[in-house]
Amino acid sequence: MEIIVCIKQVPDTTEVKIDPVKGTLIREGVPSIVNPFDKNAVEAALQIKAAKGGKVTVISMGPPQAMDALRECVAMGADEAVLLSDRAFAGADTWATSYTLAKAIEKIGKYDIIFCGKQAIDGDTAQVGPGIAEHLGLPQVTYVQKIREVTDTGMIVERAIEGGYEVISVPLPAMIAVEKSINEPRFPTMMGTMKAHKKQIPIWGAADINASEDLVGMNGSPTQVKRVFAPERRGGGEILQAEDEAGVCVLLVEKLREAKIV
Amino acid sequence: MRLLNLSDEQKQIVKIVKEFTDKEIKPYAAEWDEEERFPRPVFNKMSELGLSGLSCQEEYGGSYLDFLTKAMVFEELSKGCVAMAATLSVHTMVAYIIEKYANEEMKKKYLPRINSGEMLCSFALTEANAGSDAAALETRAESRNGGFVLNGNKIFITSAGEAELYFVMAKTDKSKGARGITSFLVEKGNPGLGFGKKEKKMGFNASITGELVLTDCVVPKDAVVGSVGEGFRYALETLDLGRVNIAAMAVGLAQAALDYALEYAKNRVQFGKPIASFQGVQFMLADMATEIEAGRGLTYNAARLMDNGAKAQEVTLAAAMAKRFTTDTAMKVTTDAVQILGGYGCMREYPVERYMRSAKILQIVEGTNQIQRIIVARQLLA
Helix, strand or coil, X not given: CEEEEEECEEECCCCCCECCCXXXXXXXXXXXXXXXXXXXXXXXXXXXXXXXXCEEEEEEECCHHHHHHHHHHHHXXXXXXXXXXXXXXXCCCHHHHHHHHHHHHXXXXXXXXXXXXXXXXXXXXXXXXXXXXXXXXXXXXXXXXEEEEECCCEEEEEEEEXXXXXXXXXXXXXXXXXXXXXXXXXXXXXXXXXXXXXXXXXXXXXXXCCCCCCCCCCCCCCCCCCCCCCCCCXXXXXXXXXXXXXXXXXXXXXXXXXXXXX | CCCCCCCHHHHHHHHHHHHHHHHHHXXXXXXXXHHCCXXXXXXXXXXXXXXXXXXXXXXXXXXXXXXXXXXXXXXXXXXXXXXHHHHHHHHHHHHHHHHHHCCHHHHHHHHHHHHCCCCCEEEECCECCECCCHHHCCCEEEEECCEEEEEXXXXXXXXXXXXXXXXXXXXXXXXXXXXXXEEEEEECCCCCEEEEEECCCCCCCCCCEEEEEEEEEEECHHHECCCCCCHHHHHHHHHHHHHHHHHHHHHHHHHHHHHHHHHHHHHCEECCEEHHHCHHHHHHHXXXXXXXXXXXXXXXXXXXXXXXXXXXXXXXXXXXXXXXXXXXXHHHHHHHHHHHHHHHHHCCCCCHHHHHHHHHHHCCCCCXXXXXXXXXXXXXXX
């Protein structure tokens, strides 16, 4: 089974702070980690590899320091890793990112399953996995909370929906985006860490993956971010209290008049 | 404080151990202490990570780490549970000596199982009348039918009853004193190996401490580790290693106490302000931080000397200084942490009283701090 896992390096906080002037994420002083959902994706891939044999390749698009995130996945047990890093990739939205990852996957060539985490904790879009599937023309299942069965030609998975789950049979190759509840990611081992640091991880640029310069990075991104801002803290509401409901109504009407709503 | 010149690999390993400690150890440490229970399943998880094999080479199933990284690993573990770190320390010390001095056959027989954590190791030196004066041990090993017969009692033995393999020091030649001591490996299940009572301690309760009772315990000739008569030398070398581990644990323990006390002081309001705004408390915190950092420096330096193949004497001195200073510091820092928390600090609901109970034990194990001073003085006066 040939499995590719797409991962992202993200700042280690669920409360990403935003520079109010520049409208970008403040990354200084925030340690970087492998996006937690992506670790679930790596774990899912490793479990299938343990059961069925094969190879797990992790790929990531990002700046050179994203190499650390790839090494961590290799330390967990992934066989190969590839970093997609090129100045041309900078400023990519989810469309351009998924195009770039899809081109890299095309270059790798052989794959049965592409795993992604359901979303990244910094952008929270949950669009890159589905985008990859669209670019490659593959079936996809998102929000996968359990893998019931894997055969050489297909998978049966549970897809989380509000208040329950769907059981979906999907032919392979396919893109599977996983939920946190799917598994408990293993810790990287010491031996794995040492191996990961000795491993040569290739870096591919736009030319290496035959990606069109017009379709990657800022150039390839139809999304225009007008402004990024942290919503202002809202103060607590006011609770109107009176002897009975009628009394509250009187107070409420008074308030609405004051506000010139009625 | 930031440490310079660490490789990415070292940083990554420390990060893994920190994450593991935060998730699998720290939340449960109080419970293990209360229940006086060694959590073997957690030790097994530590083994999966590669911690059981950290002193051995890959060919024996180890995940060899240099001494500096090892010290940082013990420091991180001890922020969660110093007793678990101590159990691991003893285990890896035995593995180290086997790898260094045992013959190939013994290494192949035991090391893969030790490094995988399948066999937990225990180090048995101390006896009722042989504490600081370890060479005075009375356990005998008599040569008989091509093997040896061991008789005697060992006390205060870490992981007694829990471990699968015991590194036992016994006298093969009474007339030769320390040079008549030989080390043996005795497996759990040997009919001559019994376990006495499990001790109830003031702290360190996630680490089992008990008695070994050797009664006509028959072992084959090839249970001898290294050479006959060299056991005490191995024991002393092991203790040098153990002391660096203990020093690293003391640093981690003290750091955990400072971290807790600092957070508390920032949030605890008295007289209308956080107590951290009072200079009296600030001075305590500043001294705690400074002394921890000094101890960390001594510890890392001892580890680096080992990594650079320094002479045994130099290592012994550095290890003794580090062990003495860091454990005395841990005692002081943990006591001050309890003081900063005041009444809350005395409550088991808060971790600092447990830290304080553990710190006292660190001043005593692997050679009391008085013995450490003797080691230092001996070299000064030599």
